[in-house]
Amino acid sequence: MPALRGRSEFRVFWRTFKRNRLAVCAGIVVGILVALAVLAPVLAPWDPNKPDTRRILAGPSASHWLGTDQLGRDVLARVLYGARISLAVGFISVGIAAVIGIILGSAAGYHGGLADAVIMRLVDLMLVFPRFFLLLAVLAFLQPSIWTIMAVIGVTGWMGVARLVRAEFLTLKEREFVIWSESVGASASRVIFRHILPNAMAPVLVAMTLGIPAAILTESGLSFLGLGVQPPYATWGNILNDGKDSIEIAWWMTVYPGLAILVTVLSYNLLGEGIRDALDPRLRQAVSRFARPQR
Amino acid sequence: MALFALRRFLLAIPLLIGITFVSFLVIHLAPGEPVEVQTGDLSVQSTAQARQALRELYGLDKPFHVQYWKWLTRVVQLDFGRSFQPDGRPVLTKIGERLPITLLLNAVEMLLIMAVAVPIGVLSATRQYSLFDKVTTIFVFVGFATPDFWLALLLMILFGVQLGWLPISGLRSLNSEYLAFWPQQWDFISHLILPVVVATFGGLAGFSRYMRQSMLEVVRQDYIQTARAKGLPEQIVIGKHALRNALLPVVTILGLSLPGLIGGSVIVESIFAIPGMGQLMVQAVFSRDYPLIMGNLVIVAGLTLVANLCADLAYGIVDPRIRMAARRRRR
Numbered sequence: 001m002p003a004l005r006g007r008s009e010f011r012v013f014w015r016t017f018k019r020n021r022l023a024v025c026a027g028i029v030v031g032i033l034v035a036l037a038v039l040a041p042v043l044a045p046w047d048p049n050k051p052d053t054r055r056i057l058a059g060p061s062a063s064h065w066l067g068t069d070q071l072g073r074d075v076l077a078r079v080l081y082g083a084r085i086s087l088a089v090g091f092i093s094v095g096i097a098a099v100i101g102i103i104l105g106s107a108a109g110y111h112g113g114l115a116d117a118v119i120m121r122l123v124d125l126m127l128v129f130p131r132f133f134l135l136l137a138v139l140a141f142l143q144p145s146i147w148t149i150m151a152v153i154g155v156t157g158w159m160g161v162a163r164l165v166r167a168e169f170l171t172l173k174e175r176e177f178v179i180w181s182e183s184v185g186a187s188a189s190r191v192i193f194r195h196i197l198p199n200a201m202a203p204v205l206v207a208m209t210l211g212i213p214a215a216i217l218t219e220s221g222l223s224f225l226g227l228g229v230q231p232p233y234a235t236w237g238n239i240l241n242d243g244k245d246s247i248e249i250a251w252w253m254t255v256y257p258g259l260a261i262l263v264t265v266l267s268y269n270l271l272g273e274g275i276r277d278a279l280d281p282r283l284r285q286a287v288s289r290f291a292r293p294q295r
Numbered sequence: 296m297a298l299f300a301l302r303r304f305l306l307a308i309p310l311l312i313g314i315t316f317v318s319f320l321v322i323h324l325a326p327g328e329p330v331e332v333q334t335g336d337l338s339v340q341s342t343a344q345a346r347q348a349l350r351e352l353y354g355l356d357k358p359f360h361v362q363y364w365k366w367l368t369r370v371v372q373l374d375f376g377r378s379f380q381p382d383g384r385p386v387l388t389k390i391g392e393r394l395p396i397t398l399l400l401n402a403v404e405m406l407l408i409m410a411v412a413v414p415i416g417v418l419s420a421t422r423q424y425s426l427f428d429k430v431t432t433i434f435v436f437v438g439f440a441t442p443d444f445w446l447a448l449l450l451m452i453l454f455g456v457q458l459g460w461l462p463i464s465g466l467r468s469l470n471s472e473y474l475a476f477w478p479q480q481w482d483f484i485s486h487l488i489l490p491v492v493v494a495t496f497g498g499l500a501g502f503s504r505y506m507r508q509s510m511l512e513v514v515r516q517d518y519i520q521t522a523r524a525k526g527l528p529e530q531i532v533i534g535k536h537a538l539r540n541a542l543l544p545v546v547t548i549l550g551l552s553l554p555g556l557i558g559g560s561v562i563v564e565s566i567f568a569i570p571g572m573g574q575l576m577v578q579a580v581f582s583r584d585y586p587l588i589m590g591n592l593v594i595v596a597g598l599t600l601v602a603n604l605c606a607d608l609a610y611g612i613v614d615p616r617i618r619m620a621a622r623r624r625r626r
Contacts, residue, residue, distance in 0.1 A: 121309065121310070121313070122313075124310060125310055125313040125314065125317065126317075127551075127554065128310060128313075128314060128554065128596050128599050128600050128603070129314070129317070129554065129592070129595075129596045129599070130554040130555070130557040130558035130561075130595055130596070130599060131554065131555070131558050132558035132559070132561040132562070132573075133557075133558060133561065133576055133591065133592055133595045133596070134321075134592065136561065136576055136577065136580045136588075137318070137321050137576075137580070137588050137589070137591075137592045138321055139580065140579070140580040140583060140585070140588050141321065141322060213440065217442055220442055220444075221442065221443075221444060221562055224442075224444045224562070225561070225562065225565060225577055226581075227577070227580060227581075240444065240445065240448065243448075244448060244566075247448060247451065247452060247456065248452075248456050251452060254445070254448045254449070254452065255449070257445075258442060258445035258448070258449070261440075261442050261445065262437070262440050262441055262442070262445070263440075265439070265440035265442075266436060266437065266439075266440035269436060269439055269440060270436065
């Protein structure tokens, strides 16, 4: 089974994963990114929100490595602080999506029948909405804040996980160990939480790893439009939004935050694919079909 | 086939009702009284007048089912009310003006994606692990990771600002009216080049990947071995026997990725100042033009549903197994 039960199975996973050098490198980059985000207050050379009227739109220099923005704020410090927001939004919104997806997917897969039909039609329904239109419509009614953004991205992004979990339940339900535990009178919740879910988690973990970069892209897109995380918080998206107005003179405000997004998303994707291949090559198709970044 | 089409069609009806329901639910998602929340920082005209208009429009003082039913009966007649903007024009008219350009952009993108992604996918599948395959794999990963708005900005810096080759905003130049016929057409097309390239880029990565995967599965099949064994030239084996079958699942994926493409037009249209549905939506959100937001949401989702239905039907036409399966299930 592709579950991470017991040490030996983890060792098998690790041995396979280790061989994929690209994924290992991506994992290291992800680690560095997380460290940079956590240590931003220590590492940032300047206060990210402190304007400096003497250095408005100054190009990269020894004191400001990535230049300054239209208020004279240090772009490097803002990019570092932006990493905190982007990663937090990525993790938390994917967490929300996973919880919703696991609950609905398990209910549909375990109970079948009417519950399954209703939940799966709900999935179809959510997938008919172009995600950005739905996000914008919801955000128009809410006060923009980091928490709203996380919640909204999570609530509109659980469908892939629900489908995966349901599919796993449908196969696992027929397995001997599940039928056996049901026949000796285990309660539904025990069967679900003790026997089926742990075995269904592998594809979910992979989908979550691949969901984080998708959420980061979505958040930065919203912030770029000015509808995501609001100033004074620096995020990669709203640095790009600031940079758009002075694009003809201050290329550094556009190039560096974008590179940060590119590197982050790329390394998460490579890491996610590496984990997937190491867990179970057969998952290759199923997960990538469900975990694509959706707009 | 008629039965299959009918079945698909009937399945779409609950989804259509669901679309209207979710769209209506959106206004009730806001904590507390939704009309009070619009005094946000973004609000341009959060006046008492607008609140009153909203309350009357959706009957927010009535029970939920009454509100929904009232709204639904109007939406069925495609009446989305009037915009909150000072011009106060009907929402449907506003959307109607914006829809053609968005549809044009998406159709061109779709064709371009197919035209480029299919050859790339086939070549990298038939030469698995070759240099070409590796290069396209890198391209796919970088393509997935590149934010479209960032790519748009970079292309604007390069082609618009530095090289000055292409216009970077709007659909026509100011002097467009005074140009002769062909220069005028070129003026229009040149305005579309950057937006189309940006929108195509993201989809390209995914599609060439699917095409490659689908092709890899097909070339392993027995009938491909048979075709080779009877001495057919490789081009015919790949170009005819394999390609036709490999294209089948791609038709479905094309339909499924439509929401993504349409959603992408929000960003692309905003950056390049193209007066389409996406830009309209962003403007509506900024000015808290609720009737316009709801109308936009319903229409966009409805169009996606129709497109998915078409893709389903197309799949049924090209692949007899699908409609046979539908018939078997029915019995």
